[in-house]
Amino acid sequence: MEQAPRTVMTADEMTWTLTRMAHEILERNHGSAGVILLGILTRGAPLAARLAEIAAEQGHTLPVGNLDITMYRDDLRAHPTRPVGRTVLPGPVDDAVVVLVDDVLYSGRTVQAALHALADLGRPRAIQLAALVDRGLRELPIQADVVGRQVPTARDERVRVAVREIDGEDLVTIERTSL
Amino acid sequence: MKHLLSIADLSVEEIHSILNLAEEMHDVQSRPVKKLPALRGRTVVNLFFEDSTRTRSSFELAAKWLSADAINVSAKGSSVSKGESMRDTLLTLDAMGVDAIVMRHAGSGAVRQAAGWVRASMINAGDGMHEHPTQALLDAHAIRRHLARNGLGTIDGKRVSITGDLIHSRVVRSNVLLLKKLGASVVLVAPPTLLPPGVETWGVDVSHELDPVLPDVDVAMMLRVQRERMLGGYFPSEREYIDAYGLTAGRLAKLKEGACIAHPGPMNRGLEISSAAADSAGSIVLDQVSSGVAVRMSVLYHLLAGEEQ
Structure with missing residues (x-):
């Protein structure tokens, strides 16, 4: 039985959260020198762009790119053929501090795939992870450096992040899905 | 998509999907590491009953850049030259457990016929005067x-x-x-x-x-x-x-x-x-020529990356 989705983050709260996250990224890197943001497709991409906008308001330029990890997934064979998105780098990743941006941190498998993808693109000086929502339930030893909101969840719940660039609104909801 | 036998079988959406991914694969060719892991553990056989240089080598590169294992079997120097039938050659390769067979043959329609015999995905690399x-x-x-x-x-x-x-x-x-x-x-x-x-x-x-x-x-x-x-x-x-x-x-x-x-x-x-x-x-x-590898990577991905049909 499906329950009505419960709101975890409103549009305003998402803006405040992203603002704090952008500031944390600048803080932990002592500014923006040598730092690039890579949004993990699909919803990490607009979030990375917004973090860069917020940093720009502080006078800091964070170059933004997108990372598609489809071909690096460990569950490619468990699903019908997945469409592949476009990886766009704002510059060489060699010796840069790459901040991976994703909407939801869950099992950690997406991040693992992103680390493999990144290794094929060059050798960053450091890789950090920023996630809007950390819902726990990790299956790998992976943690985020910058977290928007910790949301404890159960495995049969689904966290849905809507962003206005793709979904027309900013909203994070959680719902129970029964099989 | 299980096989690629004829353009006639493809929908416009499938064609665009193949061409769009080929665009991404073009970018991969300019990276320091040209390999993607998508087809790790899969095996692709190039079975050429007719000679070819560019088609065969670009299929081989495409498979390798997607981390599949690729082997080449040509009619010359194989059991085909000892008189084995096309069907037995295909069944032999299929029994080895390969995932895809890229086939060129002088007979129009030969690859579609082969697709009816084997479990593997068949890719038409040129069949007689029919299609490529x-x-x-x-x-x-x-x-x-x-x-x-x-x-x-x-x-x-x-x-x-x-x-x-x-x-x-x-x-x-x-x-x-x-x-x-x-x-x-x-x-x-x-x-x-x-x-x-x-x-x-x-x-x-x-x-x-x-x-x-x-x-x-x-x-x-x-x-x-x-x-x-x-x-x-x-x-x-x-x-x-x-x-x-x-x-x-x-x-x-x-x-x-x-x-x-x-x-x-x-x-x-x-x-x-x-x-x-x-x-x-x-x-x-x-x-x-440079599109050849990118497009064939895309085709292999579309046929082999997802779950078994």
């Missing part, structure tokens, strides 16, 4: 890139001429099917002796002269004329063929601004295409 779908896909990909580079839009609404030995060509069938699905209009140019039977049902224009066609086309595709065909009396002499159908330096000037020249290779320079045309700024011949 990956060649058509890479031609379309190279044309798309040319149009995009020059801000000329998409293939939809463009006019393409295909000139040469059309009766023996599997490339022309696949190209006509594909270009029409993408919204282009096609004009076939050849002497009556080199036009395929039934061409009037293809939904294309036909011309016996090249000169009046050239000013209107966005793409002039020249196909190889096999010199040995002359013995069959298809045309009187090389000189006469060049005069009527060769893309000579003189004819080059008839093409409109932004038009491109395509040739699937191997070229007979000085026969169907002059060096002036092949090496001109509008030539996309080398783009076609």
Whole structure:
């Protein structure tokens, strides 16, 4: 039985959260020198762009790119053929501090795939992870450096992040899905 | 998608999906690490009953760059030369547990027949005078890139001429099917002796002269004329063929601004295409070659990356 989705983050709260996250990224890197943001497709991409906008308001330029990890997934064979998105780098990743941006941190498998993808693109000086929502339930030893909101969840719940660039609104909801 | 046997089997969405991913795969070729892990643990066999250099080697590279294992089996030096039937060869490879068989055969329809026998995905790398779908896909990909580079839009609404030995060509069938699905209009140019039977049902224009066609086309595709065909009396002499159908330096000037020249290779320079045309700024011949690996990576991904059907 499906329950009505419960709101975890409103549009305003998402803006405040992203603002704090952008500031944390600048803080932990002592500014923006040598730092690039890579949004993990699909919803990490607009979030990375917004973090860069917020940093720009502080006078800091964070170059933004997108990372598609489809071909690096460990569950490619468990699903019908997945469409592949476009990886766009704002510059060489060699010796840069790459901040991976994703909407939801869950099992950690997406991040693992992103680390493999990144290794094929060059050798960053450091890789950090920023996630809007950390819902726990990790299956790998992976943690985020910058977290928007910790949301404890159960495995049969689904966290849905809507962003206005793709979904027309900013909203994070959680719902129970029964099989 | 389980097999790639004919362009006729592909939907427009599937074609766009293949061409779009090929665009991404092009980028991979310029990376420090050219390998993607998507097909790790999969095995692709190139089974060529006819000779090929570029198709076979580009399929092999495509498989390897997607981390699949690739082996080549050619009729020469295999049990085929000892008299084994095509069916037994296929069943043998299939029994080894391979995931895909890329096959070229002189028999039109041979690859579709093979698909009925095996568990593996079959990819048509040229069957007789029937089809060569990956060649058509890479031609379309190279044309798309040319149009995009020059801000000329998409293939939809463009006019393409295909000139040469059309009766023996599997490339022309696949190209006509594909270009029409993408919204282009096609004009076939050849002497009556080199036009395929039934061409009037293809939904294309036909011309016996090249000169009046050239000013209107966005793409002039020249196909190889096999010199040995002359013995069959298809045309009187090389000189006469060049005069009527060769893309000579003189004819080059008839093409409109932004038009491109395509040739699937191997070229007979000085026969169907002059060096002036092949090496001109509008030539996309080398783009076609570099598109070959990218398009075949995309095809392999579409057939093999997802769950078993």
